[in-house]
Amino acid sequence: GAVVSQHPSWVICKSGTSVKIECRSLDFQATTMFWYRQFPKQSLMLMATSNEGSKATYEQGVEKDKFLINHASLTLSTLTVTSAHPEDSSFYICSAGQAQGAADTQYFGPGTRLTVL
């Protein structure tokens, strides 16, 4: 149980285009979903916290107009990278929280490799 999927697993796009990444919790309803990006050989950097039906909360330094997050249901959150540029190339990973006692357990998706040419 507790499976999180992401789609696509990789994407290559031209500079200036927008890319949408989907994150789904397959066998549970997520309390909260989180979006991270990860550069090579580095730790995960939290970008934003996403709750169903409400606006996402962005971490300091993350442009909310560039990284649009929509959380349509308890099992689906999407991240759209708008007007992507080469510096947006990264590994994007989502996680979904499953309520378990005083603190949620977070399960991660397999990640999406974005390459902007």
Next chain:
Amino acid sequence: GENVEQHPSTLSVQEGDSAVIKCTYSDSASNYFPWYKQELGKGPQLIIDIRSNVGEKKDQRIAVTLNKTAKHFSLHITETQPEDSAVYFCAASNGAAGNKLTFGGGTRVLVKP
């Protein structure tokens, strides 16, 4: 905010030996401490976690200990195998404050056959 430090950054062990990774955290309100294993090009996989009302937890070859007073927790892998080679991340969160995970910097573990 929470700060999590993880040591060592790299760890090389012989197959069959034990591996220990240590983390310290700063926020005494943190109450959940998961460990994730990340293989190259994949998302982090939850391997074990511990909550603040427990001091130790074991799952086959993996164990985690938590010292709330000293604010540190450790991952122990016994009888290491080549497939244990990966990057391991510790993390901490506070369930009453939005469940945001704060990650350590990661430990690259290499198990030599």
